[in-house]
Amino acid sequence: MAESAGHATCSRTVSILGTRVMRVEDPKFLTTGGVYVDDLRDPRLDGAGHVTYVRSVMAHARVTVDVAAASGVPGVLAVVTAADFADLPPPPPPLGFIPPALARPWLANGVVRYVGEPIAAIVTESRYAGEDVAELVSVDYEPLTAVVDPRDAAGDATLLFADHGSNTALAFEAGSLDGLFDDCEVVVTQQITNQRVAPVPLEVRGTACVWEGSGDDARLTFWASTQSPHGARDQIAAALELPPERVHFIAPDVGGGFGAKFGVSIEDLVLAVLSRRLGRPMRWTETRTENMLGMGHGRAQLQTVTIGGTRDGRITAYSLDVLQDSGAYPHFGAVLPFMTQLMATGTYDIARVAVRTKSVVTNTAPVVAYRGAGRPEATAAIERAVDLFAAEIGLDPAEVRRRNLFAKDAFRLTTQVGAAYDSGDYAGALDAVLAAAKYDELRAEQRRRRDSGDPMLLGIGVSNYVEITAGPEAGTEFARINVKPDGSVIVYTGTSPHGQGHATSFAMLAADELGVPLDRITVLHGDTDLVARGGGTGGSRSLQLGGAAVHQGALETVDRARELAGDLFEAAAGDIVLDKARGGFHVAGSPDDVRGWAEVATSADADAGLIVDTDFSATGATFPFGAHVAVVEVDAETGYVRLVSMTTVDDAGPVINPVVVEGQRHGGIAQGVAQALFEEVRYDEDGNPQSTNLTDYAFPSAAELPDFTLVDMATPSPLNPLGVKGIGEAGTIGATPAVQNAVVDAVAHLGVRHIEMPTTPERVWRAIQEASK
Amino acid sequence: MIPAPFDYVRADSADAALAALREHGDDAKLLAGGQSLLPLMKLRLATPGVVVDVSRAADLAYVREDGDVLAIGALTRHCDIVSAEVVTAHAPLLAHAASGVGDRQVRHRGTIGGSVAHADPSADLPTALLALDASYVVRGPAGERTITATEFATGFLETVLAPDELLIEIRVPKATGEAWGYQKFTRRAIDWATVAVAVQARGGGTAISLGNMGSTVLRAASAEAALAGGASAADAAQHADDGTEPAADVTASADYRRHLARVLTKRALAAAGRS
Amino acid sequence: MNVTLTVNGVSHTVDVEDRTLLVHLLRDHLGLTATNIGCDTTSCGACTVLLDGESVKSCTVLAASVDGQSVTTLEGLADGERWHxxxxxxxxxxxxxxxxxxxxxxxxxxxxxxxxxxxxxxxxxxxxxxxxxxxxxxxxxxxxxxxxxxxxxxx
CATH class of the missing domain: 1.10.150.120 ([2Fe-2S]-binding domain)
Structure with a gap:
C-alpha cells in the first residue's frame, strides 16, 4: 500500500489530464463480455414473453390483418394489431416541431408506409416460436402508389398523410438568392446525392421491461439499448400518459448507437403496453434484417450546390439547396437540414450565401440521426463545391481553400448563415495536414503516374471542415459527486456512454480536482433512479457538457469540503488547503495535520458521505474543426478504388485522454470513408429495400481500410472551463469529402468532374467512359 | 433469426447419408459445412423438413493422389485444401481459390463438396474446378457415376444431382508445374465475386472459366478458341464475355460484368504467362 | 434432442430443439452471454467461438452438429486470472x-x-x-x- 501511495503522490503532482490512461471499462468486455439488453438475466424478467413483429412487405398499401390462425397456436400469449391500441393516442413525435398529423401509430393502422413497418406484435412463451407464428399472420395488401423519390414526394401528386395536405414536413431557409452570383467571374453548379446509409451499430435494438406494483402505484422498469436514458424515460412516460417518475429506465451496456439509438423506437414502446396488459415481463431483440429495415437510416439528401467567385480563386457566393428525404414518419432526419443550413459555409469566409431546405416524407424507412447528423451533409456539399470551383479555374484545391478560410484572428465570429464559431485555426489545420501527408510529394507522384500512363492512378483529396457540437441550443448537463465515508468517490453523470469511455475520462476529471486516485473513483450512468437528470450521449455533447459538469462538480465538492474541513480544524474555510498529492486537507501553513477525504466526507454525513449536485450550462455550442487528406489508388481499367492513406487533423480543443480521443477519431474516419466508398441503402422504384443484411450492405472490414495517420492540434474553446469540444463525429465529417474528392481527383485529368457516393468501381468506370466520349 | 423447424439426422458416413436420403426423400437436405445452407435456412429461403448432417462423415474428408489425378473427398474443408501440400503442388489454382472463400471462420467449416453441390455461379471453387477440368463422383441408389464440371451445374443453385444422390469425390487432373491465374473482383474481401476468372494452362492449351457471368459457372469458349487459334492474350480476352448473360444486381450491371470479364481474363492470362 | 459438448473445459448435456444454433445453446441454455449475435447472414463475426481450437461463426453451426466436440468462448479464454x-x-x-x-x-x-x-x-x-x-x-x-x-x- 505504501508503495502504491508513494507512486500516486509522484504521479499526481502533475495533472493526469492529457495522459494515456487505459480504459477502466475494458476488463469486463475482455473477459466476460458486456451485459447488453439481450444478456440481462435479471430475475424479474423470468417468464418474460418474447415479442416478434410482423412487418410490412410493401412500401405503401392499405392493409387488413387476420391474426386468427396465429392466436390459436399453443404457446402464443397474444397477437395484437392497431385495433388493440385504439384506446391510446399515438405516442408524441420524437421532436416537438414535427407536425402532429405526421405522428406514427403504435402499429400500422389500416395503411403501411414503408417496408418493415410493424403491423402486428406477437407474444410467445419461447423465443424460437415467434418467427414461426409470425408466418401465420395473414396480411392482405391493397397497393397504393409508392412515393420513393423525394422529388416525386415534393410534387405532392400522392400524399402519404392526407390530413397534413402535403408531403413537406418542414422547411428552413437562410439568405437571399437575389443577385447572389451577379458579380462572379466563375459560377459552377452541381447536383449531389448525399446517399442514404445505415447506422449499423453491431448491437441491434433490444428491450426488456417489467411492471411492479398495482394500480396507480404500478411502476415500469424498462431496459433498452439507448443513448439517452432520461429522454427515453420521458418518451415512454409520455406515450403511456404517466408521470416520468413511474418509469425507471436503465440503459445497460449499449453496443453502439451512432445517433440512431437516441431515444427509443415505436417497437420499444409497444412492449410497455403489452407488459401491462398481459401482466408479464416482456423482451424483444430484433434481427439484423429488422434493424436494416426499421431502425432508420441516415443522410439521404439531394443537394444542388452553386459556387461562384473570381478567376484568381476568391469564393464570393454560395448557394445550397437541400431536399431531405425524411422517410415515412418524420424523425430527427426531418430536422437535420437545419444543421446542414447552419454549417453550410463550413470553414470559408464567403460574402453572400443562400440556403433553401425542404424535408419531405417518402415510403421508405424513417431517416434518423447518424454520426454527424446534418453536418456531414453540409461539409460534403461545400467541400465538393470548392473542388469543382478549383477545377474550373485550374488552381490547386488546397490553394483555393487557403485563400478562402476564415483567418485565425477572426474568432469569435458569426457566419452569414448565423453560426457563432467559438474558436479555430483553419489554415493551421490545413497546413499541418498537408505537411504530414507530404502533399507536394503526392502531387509529384500523381504527375509521374499520369505522365507514364500507369493504369494505377493516384488521387489526392483534401477537406477542411468545421462542425457544431452540443448544439444548436446552448446545452446543460448534470453531475453528482459523492465522496463516500471511506474516501472513495462515485461520479454520476447524465451522459450515457456506449463505447466513448466516460468511465475513464470523467474519473480523470474528478481525480484531477479532488486528488483522489483513479482506482477509487467509479462513474455511474444510464439509470434514471440513480442519476437525477441527463441529456444522454449524442451530438458529441458529452465531454464539453457532461465532462464540464463533472469538473464543475468536483470544484464545488472541494469548496464544500473546505468548509467541512474548516469545521473540523475550527478554522475558516478560506484558510483550508486541499493537498491533492496526499488526498486531504490542512490549514494553510500547517501541512502536517491532514484530514483525508474519508474524514471530511464522514463529517458531512456518516452514511452517505459528501454529496454535491451540479448542472453545467454552456453559453453556446462549440465548433470543432480540422482538415483531412485522403490518398486513393484508382484502377483505371476497372474503376476499383483502394484507400491508400488517411491523414487527419481533428482539433477539438485540449485532449483529456488521448487513448479515447484517438479511438473516436479512428472510428469516425472509418465511417466517413465507408460512406464515400462503400455504403448505400437503396430502394427500388416500388420502395423495396435492396440491402437488408450485411451481405448486401457493404459495411467495410479491416481488410478494406488502412491505418490512419493522426496529427495533433488543440485550439481551446472559450465556452467551457476545460476548453473542450466534441470529437465523436469530427472524423466522419472530414473523411467523407476528402475521400470523395480524392476519387474524383484521381480521374480528373481524364475529364471527370464529379462522381456520386458511394464511389463504387462501376460508378468510377462509367465516369471514365463518359468523360472519354 | 432461426431456421424453420426440421428433424435432424446425423450421417457420419457416405452410406449412412445415402440411407437417410432414401428414407426421407425430397423433404431431406444434406448439410455439409452449412456455410451457405444455414444462412438460407435462417432467412427461411430454404425450409427442409429433414436435415441430413454429413459434416462429420470422416470417410469423405481426404486429399490423396490417385495416379494423374488428385482425389478430394467431398467433405474436405476449404482450410484443409489451402494447406494440403499435394494440392499446392498439383493444383495450385485450387489451393489459391480455396484461400479466398468467405472468411477464415467459413473456411474452417465449409467444404469443397458443399460448395460444388450448392452451385452458386459466383463461388470460387466451382470456378477454379471448371478451369481445372475436374469431374465429380456421385453415389446414389444405382451406384456411382462421374460427371464433368462442365455438365454438373444446370442453373442457379441447380445441379444434375438427384435428391437421393450424394457427391462423394472431386477429381482434379494434376496440373503439376503448369501456369495458372485467378482474378476475383470484389468490393470487400469477404464478398462473393462480382466476377471471377480462372485460367489453367495444360499441355500447351489454356482453359478459362468465368464465375458469376451467368446462372452457372462457364467456360469462356470463344476466348479459349481465339487463344488456340493463335490470338494474343489481349485479343482473346476481348471475347471472354461472348455468349454470356450475366445478371444485373445491386453490386454491378450486366455491362460492367462483361467489361470485368474481359479485363480479368486479360490479367489472369498474364498471370499465367500468356501475353 | 440431447447434445453433449465441452464448453470452456466443462462437459454439458443439453436438451435442445433440433434446429438450435450453437450460439443460442451457448447464450440461452448455458448462460454464456459474451458471445453475441450481430447479423443473420454469417457476415459480422460477433458470434465467433473456437470449435476444437478453430474459429467458427456459432450462428452458422447447428448445436447438434458439434455433439462430442469442444467449444471455447471468451469466458474460457483466460487461464484463471492470467489473461490470454x-x-x-x-x-x-x-x-x-x-x-x-x-x-x-x-x-x-x-x-x-x-x-x-x-x-x-x-x-x-x-x-x-x-x-x-x-x-x-x-x-x-x-x-x-x-x-x-x-x-x-x-x-
Whole structure:
C-alpha cells in the first residue's frame, strides 16, 4: 500500500489530464463480455414473453390483418394489431416541431408506409416460436402508389398523410438568392446525392421491461439499448400518459448507437403496453434484417450546390439547396437540414450565401440521426463545391481553400448563415495536414503516374471542415459527486456512454480536482433512479457538457469540503488547503495535520458521505474543426478504388485522454470513408429495400481500410472551463469529402468532374467512359 | 433469426447419408459445412423438413493422389485444401481459390463438396474446378457415376444431382508445374465475386472459366478458341464475355460484368504467362 | 434432442430443439452471454467461438452438429486470472469501444495467431475480414493483434 501511495503522490503532482490512461471499462468486455439488453438475466424478467413483429412487405398499401390462425397456436400469449391500441393516442413525435398529423401509430393502422413497418406484435412463451407464428399472420395488401423519390414526394401528386395536405414536413431557409452570383467571374453548379446509409451499430435494438406494483402505484422498469436514458424515460412516460417518475429506465451496456439509438423506437414502446396488459415481463431483440429495415437510416439528401467567385480563386457566393428525404414518419432526419443550413459555409469566409431546405416524407424507412447528423451533409456539399470551383479555374484545391478560410484572428465570429464559431485555426489545420501527408510529394507522384500512363492512378483529396457540437441550443448537463465515508468517490453523470469511455475520462476529471486516485473513483450512468437528470450521449455533447459538469462538480465538492474541513480544524474555510498529492486537507501553513477525504466526507454525513449536485450550462455550442487528406489508388481499367492513406487533423480543443480521443477519431474516419466508398441503402422504384443484411450492405472490414495517420492540434474553446469540444463525429465529417474528392481527383485529368457516393468501381468506370466520349 | 423447424439426422458416413436420403426423400437436405445452407435456412429461403448432417462423415474428408489425378473427398474443408501440400503442388489454382472463400471462420467449416453441390455461379471453387477440368463422383441408389464440371451445374443453385444422390469425390487432373491465374473482383474481401476468372494452362492449351457471368459457372469458349487459334492474350480476352448473360444486381450491371470479364481474363492470362 | 459438448473445459448435456444454433445453446441454455449475435447472414463475426481450437461463426453451426466436440468462448479464454495475450493486446492498444464485436474479434484473432503466429499488418487485416466493428475503424484492433503476436515471439 505504501508503495502504491508513494507512486500516486509522484504521479499526481502533475495533472493526469492529457495522459494515456487505459480504459477502466475494458476488463469486463475482455473477459466476460458486456451485459447488453439481450444478456440481462435479471430475475424479474423470468417468464418474460418474447415479442416478434410482423412487418410490412410493401412500401405503401392499405392493409387488413387476420391474426386468427396465429392466436390459436399453443404457446402464443397474444397477437395484437392497431385495433388493440385504439384506446391510446399515438405516442408524441420524437421532436416537438414535427407536425402532429405526421405522428406514427403504435402499429400500422389500416395503411403501411414503408417496408418493415410493424403491423402486428406477437407474444410467445419461447423465443424460437415467434418467427414461426409470425408466418401465420395473414396480411392482405391493397397497393397504393409508392412515393420513393423525394422529388416525386415534393410534387405532392400522392400524399402519404392526407390530413397534413402535403408531403413537406418542414422547411428552413437562410439568405437571399437575389443577385447572389451577379458579380462572379466563375459560377459552377452541381447536383449531389448525399446517399442514404445505415447506422449499423453491431448491437441491434433490444428491450426488456417489467411492471411492479398495482394500480396507480404500478411502476415500469424498462431496459433498452439507448443513448439517452432520461429522454427515453420521458418518451415512454409520455406515450403511456404517466408521470416520468413511474418509469425507471436503465440503459445497460449499449453496443453502439451512432445517433440512431437516441431515444427509443415505436417497437420499444409497444412492449410497455403489452407488459401491462398481459401482466408479464416482456423482451424483444430484433434481427439484423429488422434493424436494416426499421431502425432508420441516415443522410439521404439531394443537394444542388452553386459556387461562384473570381478567376484568381476568391469564393464570393454560395448557394445550397437541400431536399431531405425524411422517410415515412418524420424523425430527427426531418430536422437535420437545419444543421446542414447552419454549417453550410463550413470553414470559408464567403460574402453572400443562400440556403433553401425542404424535408419531405417518402415510403421508405424513417431517416434518423447518424454520426454527424446534418453536418456531414453540409461539409460534403461545400467541400465538393470548392473542388469543382478549383477545377474550373485550374488552381490547386488546397490553394483555393487557403485563400478562402476564415483567418485565425477572426474568432469569435458569426457566419452569414448565423453560426457563432467559438474558436479555430483553419489554415493551421490545413497546413499541418498537408505537411504530414507530404502533399507536394503526392502531387509529384500523381504527375509521374499520369505522365507514364500507369493504369494505377493516384488521387489526392483534401477537406477542411468545421462542425457544431452540443448544439444548436446552448446545452446543460448534470453531475453528482459523492465522496463516500471511506474516501472513495462515485461520479454520476447524465451522459450515457456506449463505447466513448466516460468511465475513464470523467474519473480523470474528478481525480484531477479532488486528488483522489483513479482506482477509487467509479462513474455511474444510464439509470434514471440513480442519476437525477441527463441529456444522454449524442451530438458529441458529452465531454464539453457532461465532462464540464463533472469538473464543475468536483470544484464545488472541494469548496464544500473546505468548509467541512474548516469545521473540523475550527478554522475558516478560506484558510483550508486541499493537498491533492496526499488526498486531504490542512490549514494553510500547517501541512502536517491532514484530514483525508474519508474524514471530511464522514463529517458531512456518516452514511452517505459528501454529496454535491451540479448542472453545467454552456453559453453556446462549440465548433470543432480540422482538415483531412485522403490518398486513393484508382484502377483505371476497372474503376476499383483502394484507400491508400488517411491523414487527419481533428482539433477539438485540449485532449483529456488521448487513448479515447484517438479511438473516436479512428472510428469516425472509418465511417466517413465507408460512406464515400462503400455504403448505400437503396430502394427500388416500388420502395423495396435492396440491402437488408450485411451481405448486401457493404459495411467495410479491416481488410478494406488502412491505418490512419493522426496529427495533433488543440485550439481551446472559450465556452467551457476545460476548453473542450466534441470529437465523436469530427472524423466522419472530414473523411467523407476528402475521400470523395480524392476519387474524383484521381480521374480528373481524364475529364471527370464529379462522381456520386458511394464511389463504387462501376460508378468510377462509367465516369471514365463518359468523360472519354 | 432461426431456421424453420426440421428433424435432424446425423450421417457420419457416405452410406449412412445415402440411407437417410432414401428414407426421407425430397423433404431431406444434406448439410455439409452449412456455410451457405444455414444462412438460407435462417432467412427461411430454404425450409427442409429433414436435415441430413454429413459434416462429420470422416470417410469423405481426404486429399490423396490417385495416379494423374488428385482425389478430394467431398467433405474436405476449404482450410484443409489451402494447406494440403499435394494440392499446392498439383493444383495450385485450387489451393489459391480455396484461400479466398468467405472468411477464415467459413473456411474452417465449409467444404469443397458443399460448395460444388450448392452451385452458386459466383463461388470460387466451382470456378477454379471448371478451369481445372475436374469431374465429380456421385453415389446414389444405382451406384456411382462421374460427371464433368462442365455438365454438373444446370442453373442457379441447380445441379444434375438427384435428391437421393450424394457427391462423394472431386477429381482434379494434376496440373503439376503448369501456369495458372485467378482474378476475383470484389468490393470487400469477404464478398462473393462480382466476377471471377480462372485460367489453367495444360499441355500447351489454356482453359478459362468465368464465375458469376451467368446462372452457372462457364467456360469462356470463344476466348479459349481465339487463344488456340493463335490470338494474343489481349485479343482473346476481348471475347471472354461472348455468349454470356450475366445478371444485373445491386453490386454491378450486366455491362460492367462483361467489361470485368474481359479485363480479368486479360490479367489472369498474364498471370499465367500468356501475353 | 440431447447434445453433449465441452464448453470452456466443462462437459454439458443439453436438451435442445433440433434446429438450435450453437450460439443460442451457448447464450440461452448455458448462460454464456459474451458471445453475441450481430447479423443473420454469417457476415459480422460477433458470434465467433473456437470449435476444437478453430474459429467458427456459432450462428452458422447447428448445436447438434458439434455433439462430442469442444467449444471455447471468451469466458474460457483466460487461464484463471492470467489473461490470454490477445486479451492483453486489446487492452493495451484500446482495441475496443462499445465491446459488442469484441468477444468474436478476440476469438477470431486467437485462431488467426494460432495459424499464423507472426502475421504482417496486412495479414491481420485480411485475417479478420469476417469480423465487423463499427466503433474502432479497426486501427487499434490491428495494433492489438500485432501486439499479441509480438508478445508470442518475445515469449
Amino acid at each position: 495475450r490477445v486479451q492483453e493486446g486489446f487492452r493495451a492498444k484500446h482495441g475496443l469501444q462499445c465491446g459488442f464485436c469484441t468477444p468474436g474479434m478476440v476469438m477470431a484473432a486467437v485462431s488467426l495467431l494460432a495459424e499464423n503466429p507472426s502475421p504482417t499488418a496486412a495479414q491481420v487485416r485480411e485475417g479478420l475480414e469476417g469480423n465487423l466493428c463499427r466503433c474502432t475503424g479497426y486501427h487499434n484492433i490491428v495494433a492489438a493483434v500485432l501486439e499479441a503476436a509480438e508478445g508470442s515471439v518475445a515469449r
